Amino acid sequence: MDKFLGSSVTKKFVMAIAGLFIILFLLVHLGINFLLLIDDPVPFNSAAHFMANNVVVKVFEIVLFAGFLIHIIYGIILQIQNWLARPSRYKKTAFSQTSFFSKYMIYLGIIIGIFLFIHFINFYFVKLGWVEGDHENFYGMANDLFHLPLYIVIYLVSFLFLAFHLNHAFQSAFQTFGLNDRYTPVIKKIGLTYSILVPLGFSIIPIVIYFFK
Numbered sequence: 591m592d593k594f595l596g597s598s599v600t601k602k603f604v605m606a607i608a609g610l611f612i613i614l615f616l617l618v619h620l621g622i623n624f625l626l627l628i629d630d631p632v633p634f635n636s637a638a639h640f641m642a643n644n645v646v647v648k649v650f651e652i653v654l655f656a657g658f659l660i661h662i663i664y665g666i667i668l669q670i671q672n673w674l675a676r677p678s679r680y681k682k683t684a685f686s687q688t689s690f691f692s693k694y695m696i697y698l699g700i701i702i703g704i705f706l707f708i709h710f711i712n713f714y715f716v717k718l719g720w721v722e723g724d725h726e727n728f729y730g731m732a733n734d735l736f737h738l739p740l741y742i743v744i745y746l747v748s749f750l751f752l753a754f755h756l757n758h759a760f761q762s763a764f765q766t767f768g769l770n771d772r773y774t775p776v777i778k779k780i781g782l783t784y785s786i787l788v789p790l791g792f793s794i795i796p797i798v799i800y801f802f803k
């Protein structure tokens with residue numbers, strides 16, 4: 591298995607690259623989603639239409655999904671390897687912030703995976719024709735969705751977990767690249783800023799739609 595997938599270091603490296611790619615994707619996704627906040631549906635629907643039909647974006651989407659898949663599969667394998675390497679549970683471990691968050695990364699990841707599945711049912715599977723809906727009017731669909739309190743809660747809670755996942759992911763990726771020592775304080779600050787602002791930006795969308803549209 592290891593011969594095929596590489597050593598733990600290789601796995602962490604590939605996972606970090608895939609993670610950074612997802613971090614970039616989220617910025618673009620958020621930028622486009624802000625168009626949902628204006629009253630005119632045309633800009634958002636045109637952007638969604640462009641994203642759905644442009645060849646470069648389609649290639650990007652394949653790389654993105656490959657990135658997600660690699661990130662998830664390697665994350666699960668690394669977690670299992672960690673569990674196997676530490677069969678005995680220590681009664682008392684010294685508290686360390688890093689180990690505290692890394693311990694929960696797998697669970698945060700699973701919750702985000704469940705969110706993504708729900709999110710795909712809401713939008714992406716509509717585009718593929720697997721779920722009923724008007725894929726030419728994602729603006730209208732988002733407006734309908736975010737008038738349902740259940741979905742507001744699902745999305746907002748998921749963004750909170752996303753914030754914790756991203757914060758640790760950022761630092762961990764740069765640690766894997768060996769950049770952490772010298773740049774630790776800067777990377778921590780960038781990571782913290784990103785992991786607060788991006789989920790906050792996503793959270794604003796359902797809240798504004800629910801209360802003001």
Ligand code: HEM
Nearest residue numbers: 619623638641642651709713714717728732792793795796
């Ligand atoms: C308020 C928040 C969000 C809204 C309104 C939203 C809306 C959408 C819409 C309308 C699509 C379909 C676009 C298309 O396929 O042309 C989409 C796709 C997608 N979303 Fe989101 N999204 C949100 C948050 C997120 C978050 C937090 C993630 C990741 C953790 C995410 C990951 C994806 C992915 C992977 C796709 C499929 C790839 C793509 O079509 O570009 N989304 N989203």
